[in-house]
Amino acid sequence: MASLTREQMLDMYRSMCLTRALEERLERLFKQGHIVGGLYRSLGQEATAVGSAYALEPEDWLAPSIRDMGALLVRGLAPVDMFRQYTARRDAPTGGKDNTNHFTIPELGILGPVSPLGTQLAVLNGVALSFRIRGESRVCMTYQGEGATRTGTSHEGLNFAAVQRLPMVVVLEHNRWAFSTRSDREAAVGAWTDVAGAYGLPVRQVDGNDVLEVYDAAREAVDRARRGEGASLIVAETYRMLGHAQHDPQPYVDPAELEAWRERDPIDRFGRYVIENGLATEEGLAAMRGELESEVAAAADEAVAGPRPDPEEARTRAYAAEPADGGVPWTRRAVVGYADAPAGVAPARPSGSGTPGESSGGSGTAVRQGDAAVTDGKQRGGGA
Amino acid sequence: MAEATAAQQRAPAEPGATRETTYLEAIREALWEEMKTDDSVFILGEDVGVYGGAFKITEGFLDEFGPDRVIDTPISEAAIVGASIGASHMGFKPVAEMQFMDFVAPAFDMIVNFAAKVRYRTGFGAQIVIRGPVGAGARAGPFHSQSPESYFANVPGLKMVAPATAYDAKGLLRASIRDPDPVLYFEHKFLYRRIKEQLPTDEEILVPIGKARVHREGEDLSIITWGAMVYTAARAADRLAEEEGVSAEVLDLRSLRPVDVEAVAETARKTGRVLVLHEAPRFGGLAGEITAVVCEEAFEWLDAPVRRVTAIDTPVPYSPPLEDYYLPQVEDVLTAARWLLAY
Incomplete structure (x- = not known):
């Protein structure tokens, strides 16, 4: 077992509690209507995210899946930025252009995922490839639920990482459910560790609700990658304790199974370990959780007080040089009111009477007022 | 071609000098010269290294630039484009080859959902080129002949070029590699060896994207x-x-x-x-x-x-x-x- 100091262990406990407190606050904001999109919780999976990310160094990179809030917090993500992101604020990491955890923050080594599954591994492979080409001893880590590993992109990504011997650690979060589909209906393999054989990847199965065991496996895989010995797979056995998202009360889950996994709650378990090993007292941990509650509440208030983006910001940043279609006459803006379009974008057209456009009247004429001083172009009659 | 390029570098070209160049050689030259002048440019794709590409566009590149810059990949178009995006985030300018542009289909998700949207979403663009042969007329059947531009035309964030001349093939590929946005570069396989032009050897051929x-x-x-x-x-x-x-x-x-x-x-x-x-x-x-x-x-x-x-x-x-x-x-x-x- 890799060694951790008391401070590090308390820090891990804190990150797990922060994850839960932050998500509980997000749920409150969702019910209050501050979050306009989906909300996906990681309840019950906090140890997998925190324990794995804790094995990385600051110069490494990580790409989360949707239930890896804890990994982002370990990387140093400020809670206020997560609240801004979920509540669609202008000063959110994506400026309100995308939701959930879909942001990239290079200084924290965070690569944002997108919703189609398996994709962030394929992209993070390029980051790992860059490390390898430059001879840097840096490592990448990413996450996939067992459902995500059934995509073609995931298969290609796992194989590419393996055959290119990239410094990559893939954490397969076996949380039993891909939305409503139980994992034994996602694949015919008996154990999810079996998939590693197809790629020639070293694999280790861990209790994903035991943060120390997750950390130990991640440390081993990260060290292997850093030594230039290639990619690894970790299969974390865990359980998704809530529905896929807020809209899903998961009627397809057996309450007894859920109750059994509640007994294995990763925060309760690690809290007992910390107390039994004399690293902190029950009162000390309770005080820590109280501080986190206040910190989270303040961050949420700060985020919600910020502005939403200006509507026109929807146009910006699709390309490096903008705008791609700035004010040209067939854009929506011009349809709403041609007079609003920037000066000079109106097409040159024939002057004088008798052109089809001017003689026909109708809405086409109405939006062209004030644009008569054009003299070039062909004169012609009333059309064919 | 590689040898000719090296010879050129030894002997300064006379003003107004030209050399007969095929459309295919023009693509080769653009890749070669960009890789020579910019260490951040690398190529990856199926059979681009040892074999030199299905159409021999990258023949000799592996020997010149080594396996870190000429990467033979598995038959995994999504992984090829995905890795290109990630490497571009780290400052590289990858040029991904689709052996035939028909095979861009498995990479559609990576192009449309990741490469095209990443700048808009995150502020960090994907400076990548995805190039490969398109077009019919070569008796190549339904899966080696398609012109896929309209699959991608309705996707903001992408650029697309399709040269017809050797001059444009060279100039647009250089411009595509230097462009900060993802560019789909459609080269017409029917033109590879049929189009020959006298290209100037004493000037840098660069054709701006977006100009007819x-x-x-x-x-x-x-x-x-x-x-x-x-x-x-x-x-x-x-x-x-x-x-x-x-x-x-x-x-x-x-x-x-x-x-x-x-x-x-x-x-x-x-x-x-x-x-x-x-x-x-x-x-x-x-x-x-x-x-x-x-x-x-x-x-x-x-x-x-x-x-x-x-x-x-x-x-x-x-x-x-x-x-x-x-x-x-x-x-x-x-x-x-x-x-x-x-x-």
Whole structure:
């Protein structure tokens, strides 16, 4: 077992509690209507995210899946930025252009995922490839639920990482459910560790609700990658304790199974370990959780007080040089009111009477007022 | 070609010097020269290294640049494009080869959902080029002949180019590699060895993305097209001149996103009769978009409705009589042109 100091262990406990407190606050904001999109919780999976990310160094990179809030917090993500992101604020990491955890923050080594599954591994492979080409001893880590590993992109990504011997650690979060589909209906393999054989990847199965065991496996895989010995797979056995998202009360889950996994709650378990090993007292941990509650509440208030983006910001940043279609006459803006379009974008057209456009009247004429001083172009009659 | 490039570097070219270069060699030269001058450029794809590419575009590259910059990948188009995006985030300028552009389909998710949107979403762009052979006429059947531009045309964040000449093949590839946004570079396999031009050796050939080119000037009719159809259009224009005394203008778009709207409007206003020609199928093809641009920008100058001449709405068939029927031929262009002129 890799060694951790008391401070590090308390820090891990804190990150797990922060994850839960932050998500509980997000749920409150969702019910209050501050979050306009989906909300996906990681309840019950906090140890997998925190324990794995804790094995990385600051110069490494990580790409989360949707239930890896804890990994982002370990990387140093400020809670206020997560609240801004979920509540669609202008000063959110994506400026309100995308939701959930879909942001990239290079200084924290965070690569944002997108919703189609398996994709962030394929992209993070390029980051790992860059490390390898430059001879840097840096490592990448990413996450996939067992459902995500059934995509073609995931298969290609796992194989590419393996055959290119990239410094990559893939954490397969076996949380039993891909939305409503139980994992034994996602694949015919008996154990999810079996998939590693197809790629020639070293694999280790861990209790994903035991943060120390997750950390130990991640440390081993990260060290292997850093030594230039290639990619690894970790299969974390865990359980998704809530529905896929807020809209899903998961009627397809057996309450007894859920109750059994509640007994294995990763925060309760690690809290007992910390107390039994004399690293902190029950009162000390309770005080820590109280501080986190206040910190989270303040961050949420700060985020919600910020502005939403200006509507026109929807146009910006699709390309490096903008705008791609700035004010040209067939854009929506011009349809709403041609007079609003920037000066000079109106097409040159024939002057004088008798052109089809001017003689026909109708809405086409109405939006062209004030644009008569054009003299070039062909004169012609009333059309064919 | 590689040897010629090296020889050139030893002996300074005389002013005005040129060298005969095929369309394929022009692509090769652009890749070679960009890799020589910019360490951040690397290539990856299926069989690009040891074999030198299915069409030998990258022959000799592995020996010159080594396995870290010429990467033979598994048959995994999504992984190829994904890795390109990630490497671009780290400052590299990857050029990904699709062995045939038909095989871009497995990478569609990575291109449309990741590469195209990443700058908008996160502020960090994907400076990548995805290049490969497109187009029919080579008797290559349904899966080695497609023109996939319209699959991607409705995806903001992407750029698309489709050169018809060796000069543009070279200049647009260099511009694509240097462009900060993801560029799909469609090279027409029918032109690889059929097009030869004298290219200047004493100047840097760079063609801006987004600018069309007048392939042939004319007054009476405009044929707007790109890729191999530029030559079909030119032959039709020759026939119109010889047989009917009609002067047809051929506009080679070169860039398919962004389209050079000004050039389209200018030629439409100049001739008043517009024919849009492409070898992709008709429904949903880019000709519809070009037609809309003409209608919005030049309606009052038109003497006739815009006509489209395209492939038929089927997959690309294999057998020569079928493929020839599928593809727009000079006669098809002439028929549409005569209709426009008589309107």
